[in-house]
Amino acid sequence: MTAVKTPKICLAGIKKDEDLSESKLNEMIAQSVQINPRNQVIGHPVTTKSNDGRAPRLAMMTGNLWKPGSVLNVSFRDGTQWQKNQVKKYAPLWIEHANLKFKFFDTYDKSVTIHILITFDPKGGSWSLSGTESASAIWWLGQTSMNLDNINPDSSEVDMRQRILHEFGHALGAAHEHQSPRCTIPWNKEAIYAAFKGTNMTKKEIDNNILNPKTMNEAQATRFDPDSIMLYYYPPQYTLDGKGTNYNVELSATDKAYMRFCYPPQATEVGYFDTMEVSPDKARSQYKAEKSYHEDINPSREAFTAQIATWEDSILNSAGMTWLAAGPKFDFLQMGVVDLGDIFRWGYNKARNWTWVSFPDKFSTQPKVVCFIRTLDLDNKANWRFKTYASNVSTKGFYMNINSEGDTIMQGAKVSWVAYPEDRPGITSGHFSTADVQSSEDPQAQNNATQKFDKQFADMPQVLVALDEIDFDCKEGLRVRVGTSMVTETGFDWNLETWEDSIMYGAGASYIAWGEPARKSEGLTFV
Known part of the structure; x- marks a missing residue:
């Protein structure tokens, strides 16, 4: 395929001229968690920053993926019916690999909740906001969330497909592949600065959208994919090794795998709760929310209360929790909770604490035991050092270790444990x-x-x-x-x-x- 003559570039993120306060950014981040609580554990935080460069207080704690199974309402601010039909033709190619659906509205109606709002400004460049940032821009700022330039009868079908697929990749949460933390393209910076001189892009925007790689916490860190639709074409003279990049016009195998990871087809037994769902800014001592079981987990009980709390003079700004809803399909699991307060012979503030835990039912083969922190109470007069693990595991039980290190003062702790047969397939x-x-x-x-x-x-x-x-x-x-x-x-x-x-x-x-x-x-x- 013949490469395009000029490289394509798009800008991601809230527009730089918007005056976004830190509190507004925090509200947008909280909204991301409310849309999809799983965002609290996805290593892909929002990229938005305020006008003065400050990152929001919670930026390190949330992703911007839509909730799997969602119907995303897509509307148009302007454009001809022909342009709208091109979007309807190519954008759903992503949905073949993601547990999402698109519902298109030809006319923008503010009475309808719109998640992606598109304009066709031929002079506005090509850009899209990332994932749930799109909804925030529409709901909080009244902005469009995507611009598709050069979608017109004079453009080739290949170019239009590439442009639409690339920008919808951003709208579903994908970052630029050439900014992957594992990308090793040797950029010819001076050639790139010269090529984009005279455009409406600043040097900082060129750096942020081409040259500077994302850190591992800013992007899904798969191995670099030279065939990704999220990799724009750059000619050989833009690189020091003279290799350039491919002009990709189809979804690659990794693009499809990325969608399956972000939007898995099966309902998950793993659940999430984050305090931002309840209060994004004001600290509380207790946060509660009603959460639903997976429909196959417990048909007789549809919901339970998830709770995160602190006590006395501790200040809890934000926190998250995760759980496994273990229904009949997990009948091979055994689980429980160990409270440090029940280990009477050692009492509190001892560095080494252990107790024997007997399994409710003896395993027929050697099990594995996994331990997680459930509750911690550590004094702030010394550094916080804590570790829990299982030892001497047998078919009958194991020793639970609840330890502190150094001069840490441990007032209390609870630990959850899960055990399963080591030789069981699929776990x-x-x-x-x-x-x-x-x-x-x-x-x-x-x-x-x-x-x-x-x-x-x-x-x-x-x-x-x-x-x-x-x-x-x-x-x-x-x-x-x-x-x-x-x-x-x-x-x-x-x-x-x-x-x-x-x-x-x-x-x-x-x-x-x-x-x-x-x-x-x-x-x-x-x-």
């Missing part, structure tokens, strides 16, 4: 921590790596991740987030991060993954 678990990628003597705010499963799945599994250890300086606030990005049949990318002035010497988390096990036939593994 696996493990642990990861900042120690895998950094030293506690050189603490970093962002920590990322790839976790490989010890079993392979036939398709993308479901994954439950939760903290099991922390090591923070008590002089500043305790801010920690564990998230995942791009779950595949063989593993996932994880991130452990803090923000603002918090000092994270270390943190760790455990995970459980389950799904359809990979099948072998005639010596081949089908995945």
Whole structure:
């Protein structure tokens, strides 16, 4: 295919000339969590910043993906019927691989909740807001969320398909592939600055939309895909090695896999609750929300109350929780909670605490036990160091360890545990921590790596991740987030991060993954 003569570029994010207050940004972020609570654990935070460059207080804590199964209402601010029909023709190609639906409205009606609002300004460039930012721009700012230039009868069908697919990729939460944290394109910066000189783009916008890669916490961190529709064409002279990039006009295999990760077809047994759903700005001591079970989990009981709370003089600015709704399909699981207060012989404030936990039913084969933090009560007079894990696991039970380190003063703790047969197909678990990628003597705010499963799945599994250890300086606030990005049949990318002035010497988390096990036939593994 003949490459286009001039490179295409689009701008993502709320327009730079909008005066967005920090509180308004926080409201928009909270709205993202309300639209899809799973955004609290997706490693893809919103990219919006205020006019003076300040990032919102909660920016490190939320993604901008739509809720799987949603119907997204798409409308047009202007355009001919022919232009609208081109969008209706090509945009649904994404939906073939995502658990979403589009409903198109030819005329913009403010009485209808619109999620994506399109204009066809031929001089406005090509751009789209990312994911739920689109809805925020429409609802809060009264803006359009996407512009499609050069959608006209004089444009080739190939160019129009590429432009529409690319911008709708942004609208569904995908970032530019050439800004992937794993992209190693050697840009010829001077050539790029010269090529875009005279346009309405500033040097900063060129840097932000072409040259500067996203960090691992800003984008879904798959391996770089040279065939992605989210990779724009750049000619050989724009790179130091003279290779340039492909002019991609179709969805690649990775593009399709990305959609399946973001918008899985199956209902999930993993649930989420974030305090931003209740109060995005004002701190409370208690947050509650009614949550629904998966329809197959507990038909006799449709909902339960999710609760996050603190007590006495502690200040809880924001927090999130996750859970597994274990119905009949998980009848092989055993689970429970251990309270530090029940370990009477050691009492409180001891660094090493353990107790024997007997399984309600003896396992017939060796089980695996996964532990998660449920409640913590640590004094702020010393650094916060806590770790929980299982040891001496047998078919009858295990020792639960609830430990602090150094001079940490532990007033109380509760730990949840889950056990399953180690040899059972279709389920696996493990642990990861900042120690895998950094030293506690050189603490970093962002920590990322790839976790490989010890079993392979036939398709993308479901994954439950939760903290099991922390090591923070008590002089500043305790801010920690564990998230995942791009779950595949063989593993996932994880991130452990803090923000603002918090000092994270270390943190760790455990995970459980389950799904359809990979099948072998005639010596081949089908995945």
